[in-house]
Amino acid sequence: MKLSVLATSVLLAAVSTGAYAYIPGTYTGAIAGQNGPVKVEVTTSADKILSVRIVDQKETEGIGSKAVASLPAEIVKAQSADVQGVAGASVSSAAIKKAVQECLNQAQGKKAAPLALKNGNFEGKAYGNNGWLTVEVTIKDNKIIDIKTPGQRETKYLG
Known part of the structure; x- marks a missing residue:
């Protein structure tokens, strides 16, 4: 009996203190890549990154396109924009990761300073x-x- 009361108290404390990381929704962000803006779309639940999509980009085929193809899945798997970039595509990798972080900041209710x-x-x-x-x-x-x-x-x- 004491254990279940304790577990319930801990659960209620976590919920009441805003244990959820994100406001559920779909967010967009764009950061300059090697050949122009890289625009991403990130969908979150209250506690997870559900998907990351590159919706527009002009990165170099065979170089930056490798980051475009692989980083979205890596970010979802890691549940963070802080993942290893693709060798040889550092500018494209950085743009994708920064655009995703911009979306995650929106999902957390953070506003960019003017x-x-x-x-x-x-x-x-x-x-x-x-x-x-x-x-x-x-x-x-x-x-x-x-x-x-x-x-x-x-x-x-x-x-």
Whole structure:
């Protein structure tokens, strides 16, 4: 008798403290991939990721498409967006995982903080496949109004 009362008390405490992870529903998110946005659709129950679908993408066939084909099932199996990416498709993998996490955040009732961008011209540099790449970004009134890549030497259609 004491055991069943204890078990019932624990169960009621878990339910009353919001033990459910998600608001059941279907959520969409999109993150920039290698060749454009990767849009995902995630369906959740109160306590599980039920499905992950890639609904739109333009990832490279044979490279990014490997991540598109395999990561949704891996995410459902792991019940988390924190899964191993696909070797050779790191940008596509990261986009899928971030878009899924965006959906899970929605399902948990989390809202993204508004983004405040500082007006001005900004420059960043990174080493690409064929040397240093400079990116110049112009921001005005909380919007990116121009992006330039002067003097870039990346491989046509790949970089």
